[in-house]
Structure formats: structure tokens, C-alpha cells
Amino acid sequence: MGLSIFVFFRSSRIYVVDTAKIPRAPSLHKVVQPTDILQKTGLAYPHTSHCLGSGDIMVSCLGDKEGNATGNGFLLLDSDFNVKGRWEKPGHSPLFGYDFWYQPRHNTMISSSWGAPAAFSKGFNLQHVSDGLYGRHLYVYSWPDGELKQTLDLGNAGLLPLETRFLHDPSKDTGFVGSALSSNMVRFFKTTDGAWSHEVAISVTPLKVRNWILPEMPGLISDFLISLDDRYLYFVNWFHGDVRQYNIEDPSKPVLTGQVWVGGLLQKGSDVVSVSEEGAESQFSVPVIKGNRLRGGPQMIQLSLDGKRLYVTNSLFSVWDQQFYGPDFVKKGSHMLQIDVNTEQGGLTINPNFFVDFGTEPEGPALAHEMRYPGGDCTSDIWI
Template structure:
């Protein structure tokens, strides 16, 4: 007797968008000092609930000093492509959340069943297992693939600074299987990884090695254009490097990858944190060009002039606030792209129906290095931090965001502290953004921890890859 396919494995983007809306959001929270356990929190996002906008579940990690950052599901819609058959028949479910510790290199696995508001720890993948079996450390980003879990890592094993790369994990047992790459070519720096499933193409991006990032932005490395500035394209099945495209050395820190959800599309978007030429940030489009891949800049967001007296020491000499694009997210229908500007405190919405010519369609401000824009729920409370991790509901009508980037980088750009807050933004399908005044978990709600990535119950815009139209 076989088990039915998980109902949250959607065959197509349209099917995902038409599914019932999320009721819960999972949010990781970390202790900057490393003295208390980090936590997996559960937030009520059901507007019909009396607990809407409240933290209703909490699971402490068994360790300290992990610095939870990005995390994800063990399985998702891409499993429908597994081995050419319906993988749901062997009981695979979107059930477990894997939480990598960016500083500890441990990965904690939590079961969200039977009570989704009370996740339970079921396994810890140790730093030693990750090093011994895959040769990596500092796990950063996790994506559920058709044949396993892809875990991108910034560092090498046993204290080596690099190269970074991808560890392949079993999505049933969570065992570390091996390094995914069989021929990495010139790739050395790592960050995000994603793919075009039906085209057998993987894409990876670049940030820096652990020593380049863990103590904050290194001005010498930044001005020397030493952080990552290249996209890499791979044979997904074989793990073989095929092409590197350099965006230009001044385009520092090529981070979040958002491929089109349409399985027949051959384009995607990637955000660049900062240009050393003018402190602007940018978004680039990659696309199929003949037998290879090409990349072009499609969005530029300029720095905003500011009084040096209002700026942190790292920025005062420049007299400007860089946007610092640290996350982007593409709606499931591939129509709207959301760009978070951690420096200026702005979340931008772009209509990318024509991927080569994005059009700004909406904007809201919360926090910001200089602006400190308040939330409508507490208009007299200036906010620190800014839109950072951004997640979009499957139907594209709700955008969730949190305000912490990475502990040491938070401290550099917001030396008086970032606090902790989460907001929900209503997105108009025709364009336009409005902050929901009823949703504002912050401060004590997260028990003094900082909040980072959000995952939505049943999947979200950056969880899933779809196999069919």
C-alpha cells in the first residue's frame, strides 16, 4: 500500500497559487552573543485567528552559538520529478525543517508534525559529519531538490577557508551523502544555489569565505573588489561546472538567486549588495543565450545622500547610505520581484512581466540606517534594521519580512542595535504595497533574539521548484 502524495507538492505554479493560504510562519531567531540557544519560532499568520501576528510556538536549540540564518524544508514540489516518477508514493512529505548553524556548522532537523506549532528536534547533523562526508563547513542556504537536499556552504572542512560549495543530503534520513560538485572548475567562493530543473542547469552565486564575512564587512576586501562578483552555471545532474559569468569586480557580493518558477522559462534574477563605484545596489537578469548563459543589469538602486554625523563609522566617510540589497524574492506567478534594501529601509516591488525591463510598482519603508521609519502599529517607535529577509505567499498577496542581516554586519551598520521585528505587507496584484497595521511581532515577542529567515506552512515563493505547467 502506498502513501498519497503530499498535498503541498504542487505540480505547477498555478496550482500552488490556488492552494489554501498559509496559516503559520516559521521564523528562525538567534542570540548574537551566543550565550542563549537560538530558536525556531512559530508565528500565527491566519487573519481569522485571535492569535494573528503573535508568536505561538517556540523550540530552543540544544546548543549555543549556532547563529541560525537560512533554513528550509526537507522536500517540496520538486520531488515530483524524482527519478522520473511520483516520489510522493514512497511517503516523502514536506514535514521536516533543517536549520543550518552558520557559525557552528551543525544542522538541526525539526519535525513539524503532528503539532505544527510545536516542532520537535529529531536529529542533529554535526559539523564533523559535514566535514568528513562532504568536505565543507559553514552551511548557509538549503533547497529541497528532486533527488535530495542541496546545502550550500561557505567554507571548507577542518578549518580551511574554502573552497565553498554544496553538500548533498538524503531527504529521508538527512545523512550527508557527498559533495555535489564533481568538477568545480574555477568556482571557489559560494553563497546561494538553485536551478532550472527541466533544463538540467544549476546556478550558484558568491559571497565570501568565512574569514571574509564573520567579523563584518572588511573595508580593505570590499574596496579591493575581493568579495564575490560571478555567477556559475552547472550541469545539474553531473555536478560539472560549465560556465562562469563575471558581473564586473565592482559589483560586490552576488547573493540571492531567484529563477523563474515557470519550468519552461530560462531566466532568473540575482541581487548585488553594493557597487564600489558609487555605493549603488543592483539586480541582474540571467538568461539563455544560444548554447550558453548571459547576464545583464536590469535594476539599479542608487545610494541616498546623508549627513555623515547620522551615519555609522563604516559609512560616515562616504556621506551616503547604500541601499544594501541583501534579499530578493520572485512571486510564484513570476510577475512581481521584491527587493529588500537593508541600508535605506525600503522594500521595493517591481513588475517583471517583461523580465528585461522591470518597472517599479510599489514601495514601503520600515527602519533604515538614517530614516528609522516606524511601523503603523507603533508610529512613535523608530525602527532599527531594515527589510532584510523577504518571503512571498504562494498567491502573491502577502509579503513577510524580518530585519536582521547577519550578527556582525548588523552591528556594523546599526551599532546601536537592530532589535527584532517582523512585518507583513499586503501586495496589490496590480501593483502597490501596504503595511498591515495588525501584524507586528517585535521586541519581547522574540525574547531578545534577532530574527532572520521566514518559511511558510505549505511552501512559499522561495521554497519550491515546479516540474510541470
């Protein structure tokens, strides 16, 4: 029996689904109730899950039951999905939680920091960043014993660090994290003295705009991934609307090799316009796919195992979806696109024949978020 974990952090439930019968009839295997998690760990708002070599499952949690970030940490489930407890040592919890990735050969796990659920669950407020309700740190733990060894302060270049990925090659001591609000890809790496450091590897320039809440619009890097051969890095700008491909054969010097626009706040027909230094207004051309104008912006991505098909959904978080893209987006639901990848020279092309409309689902309209392959994929597989 193949099992997948579906995590819903708004309800703090963890759903375990039998995927052996996918695609036709997946069935519910077990529900890990929030009361059980709270009683044994004090944790709530589960987010990212990874399987461990021990057979346990580890899940990052974003806060306590009231949505305070002070209650976050890492939940451990056994192979039968019973709550075992917390992974990190007492007193070694991060200030904020979100994503994590471990690299066993370097005895290291690194986690990122979104913010307090009590803040982001009500929509984004820039003042909350100044108030300290959002993160800007990476947390470096010893693996597998859960001791917090370092806290890397990314500063203003790393506001709201979200997805965290090591290179897939388990011998490599480098990886990346996407900082959403700063719109930078930050590379982290081990130094000669065995400590960990970081640097900005890619910057997305904010655009001067009119008819928006701020005079400048960040790209808002909400997701990224690394191809299984560690050759290419892909990321999305949820506000600007573009998907990018970079060659990272030299991880310290990424090279842009592909870029396409699949939505965003600046697409033609939008009220928001980009303004040049000379005052000229412009917007990006976004194609119509199978008669559908693309809604929202690119948000989560997943790559086929051969690296040739990049799939894109467009819902970040329903409250944020409505705040930035309006109630019509939520009412119509989201969609999934396919981008064809040139894996030899690099390059991205939108597939004009692929469009999955979640607005027409029987229980819809639905807001599609993360994608997973039942047998493992670029954002779930970790090698020992």
C-alpha cells in the same frame, strides 16, 4: 511527518525539525553534526538547502572549517539526512559560495558568491572587497551532474551577489540575482547559442549622505523574491530602508509598481541624513507600528502563496546588525512586519495591526532572519 531543515552556518550544524506539530510543538528530529560533514566532504558553514527530485537534499557551503572560501562547495544529504558527499565534480567547486537555484528543464544550476566566512563573520570591511575576499561571480553548472560550465563575471555592477532565483515557470530560461554592495538586480538568461549571459535589470542609486562611514550609501539589496505567478519581483534595501515591488511580466524591463519605507539608516530621527546636489538634507518617514519605532532595516522577505501578504524581518547577521545599526538593535531584538500587496495594479501598504516583536521572546531577545512556509513557498519551491 513533515520535516524542515534549519541551517546554522556559524556552528556548521544542520538541524532537521519535525514540523507536523507546528505551530505549537515542533520537535527536533536530527542534528547533522559538523564533524560528520567535515570528515566526509571537507565542507563547513552550510547555508542554502533545496530538495532534489532524486529525494536527496543539497546544501551550499561557504568555506572550510577555518573560514577560507577555498573549501566551499555543495553538500548532499540522503532522504534520511545522512551525509552522502559533495555534489559538484572534483575540481569544479566555485570560488565563493552562497545561494543556488536549479532549473531541470534547462539542465542548469546557477549559484552566487558572498565571500569568505573568515572575512564577513568579523563584520564588513570595504578593504576586504579590494583584497578579493568577496565575490562578484555567478557559477553555471550542468544539472544534475555538477560540472562547472561557465563563470559569469558581474564586475563592479555585481559585487556581493546573494539571493539567486529563476522564474518559477520551469520552461523559462531567465532569472535574477541581487548584488548587495552594488545594489543592482542582475538578470541572467540563456542566449541563442545555449550559453548564459547577464545584464543589469534594476539599479538602486546610491545616496549622498552625512554622518556615515562613507560619503555615499548604497541601498544594500540583501534579499528578493519572485511571486509564484512570476508577475512581480520584490526586493529590500537594508541600508536605505525601503521595500520595492516591480512588475516583471517583461523580465528585461522591470517596472516599479510599489515602494514603502519600514526602517533603515535614513529614517527620521536618525543621525544620518541624505544630502541633495543643492545641499538640502532629508530623511524618510517611517511609520510607528502598534506603538513601536521600527528598528534596523528590511532584510529578509517571504510572500504568501496567494501573493497578497509580504512578510519582512530585519536581521541580516548579528555582527553586521551591531556594526551598522548599533548594539541597541541587538539588545532589543528584531521584529517581523506584514505588507499588504495589491496584486492587480501593484502597490504596497504597511499593515498597521501586525507586529511580531522577537525582543520579547522567552529565550530572547532574538534576531529573526529567514521565513519559511512548512508546505513550500516562493523561495524554496522548484518545479520540474
